[in-house]
């Protein structure tokens with residue numbers, strides 16, 4: 001059996017053809033104590049979430065892999081993952097306080113609990129004695145002891161953590177430290193308690209360019225003794241791979257053939273601490289000067305830009321690799337004094353074996369280098385080339401520099417054949433004895449770390465069949481999974497892509513037609529039907545894949561001619577279609593009225609029974625009141641007026657407030673009042689009732705009708721906005737995102753967050769903010785437009801206490817899915833109600849999302865415009881502008 005946390009590991013350690021045990025929602029508990037210095041985490045918590053829980057204490061966990069936004073505590077500990085800053089000092093091994101673990105025979109021990117330790121010492125006495133015997137062999141063999149110490153002086157995750165044998169006397173301490181980096185082969189870590197480290201917020205960074213690799217490596221050695229938090233090396237090929245990309249410095253293209261860059265980060269407890277360290281480091285660099293001046297910056301924008309260059313290296317290879325190849329990232333470490341020659345040797349080996357596009361970067365302070373290249377495994381020749389490269393890499397790293405073949409990514413299957421070469425026979429035999437002692441039946445992740453097959457790294461390659469240009473770049477890293485609203489309900493974006501690839505493989509290899517048909521049907525039912533097409537996955541994907549686009553494309557391919565005809569009919573008679581919905585909602589209101597609020601629930605239950613759950617959800621809470629048609633305004637803008645075109649989406653034209661929301665009103669009514677208060681001139685487009693941005697058609701893959709409707713509305717809005725001169729407010733975020741994407745050249749589209757923040761807030765007064773706690777939901781579209789900060793600022797301007805539940809991303813309502821697949825909405829919002837308990841109301845910027853949020857949050861959700869309207873008034877007097885001279889005098893008078 002193989003345990004899987006987030007499945008982001010890179011050496012083939014979280015896969016199996018046997019039993020895969022995947023950590024789900026049940027493993028996300030934590031207990032933080034000693035003012036954040038000690039923190040116990042269950043293994044299913046994502047590393048970044050652990051740090052979010054520690055943030056109020058100014059602490060974080062020690063390990064800092066670049067994958068921390070997806071990788072989970074279980075995987076981080078079981079790999080002994082590390083990153084840019086943690087080095088060998090703050091990894092899981094060094095910061096482990098205690099652990100709750102389950103052995104292969106089911107025995108459980110909590111090493112932080114004296115009673116549990118006592119019972120374990122008693123029940124497992126023979127096993128623990130055998131472990132001590134193994135440890136003594138390592139400890140008292142001077143040569144082996146010294147070798148273990150030398151090898152763990154640098155980063156090393158090849159084989160087991162043999163340093164546990166010589167670092168600890170106590171058998172339980174030995175055992176729990178052996179578990180670190182054991183990759184699920186010795187037992188299950190069900191909880192880990194870390195000693196946390198300070199989270200320094202004050203930083204400064206510099207990007208240093210050297211003419212040669214040797215020059216850069218000399219600087220790294222000099223910096224080793226200076227107060228630097230991270231030194232990242234980027235070789236010439238790496239810099240070339242990001243040259244010309246948005247945000248990259250223009251001079252990258254002018255660098256010489258051996259140019260090498262170092263990204264240096266300094267961290268401190270405050271600005272003066274950072275400044276002192278910057279001075280010391282700059283002074284040290286005088287001894288090994290870079291080719292361009294040393295300029296440290298504390299500007300968050302520049303810091304982000306520098307790290308973007310560094311973090312863009314890996315995706316740069318992934319994004320441009322030939323279709324059908326896999327992106328491989330290797331991970332070696334050498335003693336720092338060999339960094340320059342090891343890097344040059346690796347560069348030469350990569351060129352020699354035909355990997356000219358390969359790039360090298362790494363955590364230079366730790367002598368830790370990553371090299372990245374694209375590799376096909378389709379034919380014997382390609383596999384041979386890969387095998388030759390790996391053999392030569394092993395010769396270089398182990399033979400020449402006595403380094404680590406896996407510094408931080410774990411041994412897995414990929415490096416298992418090389419463990420003995422790196423460690424030698426004696427040490428490897430100790431590892432086998434440890435494995436057999438703790439897992440005598442070989443149940444736990446067999447073949448990982450230790451493997452008898454010398455060619456296991458050349459077997460069982462996963463085919464990467466060309467499938468669809470929308471997803472062919474996918475490297476199956478799993479970074480998109482935490483964002484997906486259907487993770488844990490159906491599948492994740494990575495699994496959708498894996499499903500599409502498998503379908504393509506079955507088709508390409510001419511599998512039996514029935515097998516293809518069966519797989520295709522379950523793929524459509526499970527993967528495609530449940531995708532919210534929210535596109536949130538794109539934001540965390542290193543190669544920028546939006547799996548929702550694949551979903552929509554496939555939905556379009558499977559639409560029947562009848563479905564397309566119905567869509568076209570509805571699109572051409574949109575006013576009638578929306579009126580029909582409004583009529584239905586009015587009828588629902590009448591029924592609700594005569595049945596004192598019980599009728600709709602009864603109808604909903606009946607409908608669900610009759611259609612076996614296929615009918616759209618009808619209930620008192622989920623079925624809103626009908627909205628009223630909006631008035632037509634054509635006020636010709638006069639002198640000094642500020643005209644804004646107001647386009648109300650079809651969702652807000654149909655769906656009024658929730659039935660049980662006593663304070664709710666139609667959004668258009670509220671917005672028109674805000675126009676008035678802010679002194680803005682409103683213009684509404686003609687034929688409003690028949691217009692739609694096409695979003696409802698687009699999400700069904702009906703792209704022809706979706707685009708026709710979008711173009712129709714764009715033409716009308718261009719005319720209404722005086723050829724794009726006046727801004728256009730769209731009151732629903734998914735619709736503003738869609739129109740921004742399609743009409744950026746012709747129209748200045750304002751999402752409601754921008755409208756309220758930029759046009760209303762500065763022109764109204766807020767005498768008193770709401771004292772009641774309110775909830776805020778940032779829709780997927782708000783996030784994708786980068787408007788979360790503006791929406792949050794509007795809410796904070798209106799209310800003292802704004803609750804944004806951290807676990808809620810996409811609400812899963814997905815336009816109409818909330819009515820037809822309520823399970824998606826319920827799953828995505830399963831943690832909402834407790835998170836917003838105590839709030840009087842919730843606010844957002846999409847009427848359909850608000851319907852589901854109201855149902856699952858158990859508080860009424862309305863548009864953010866309602867919140868602002870409730871607290872703001874038109875300014876009583878328009879004060880004349882204050883002159884600069886008046887300002888100066890006022891400031892002098894106040895003495896400030």
Ligand SMILES: Cc1cc2nc3c(=O)[nH]c(=O)nc-3n(C[C@H](O)[C@H](O)[C@H](O)COP(=O)(O)OP(=O)(O)OC[C@H]3O[C@@H](n4cnc5c(N)ncnc54)[C@H](O)[C@@H]3O)c2cc1C
Nearest residue numbers: 005006007008009065066067072074075081082183184189
């Ligand atoms: C783009 C990219 C960048 C990366 N950058 C880094 C980096 O900077 N540094 C780094 O070190 N790694 C990096 N990695 C590798 C990987 O993300 C880390 O090794 C991470 O720690 C794996 O965590 P996971 O939750 O995905 O574990 P998984 O892949 O699910 O599992 C990893 C191993 O741990 C075992 N395991 C999981 N949970 C348990 C448990 N509870 N008990 C016992 N065994 C368990 C599994 O069986 C498996 O052998 C990167 C990966 C990618 C794709």
Ligand code: SF4
Nearest residue numbers: 474475477478480541
């Ligand atoms: S879609 Fe992107 S984030 Fe998701 S697995 Fe593929 S490459 Fe990784």
Ligand code: SF4
Nearest residue numbers: 484532534535537548
């Ligand atoms: S579009 Fe949304 S629902 Fe679909 S795979 Fe991406 S994150 Fe998941």
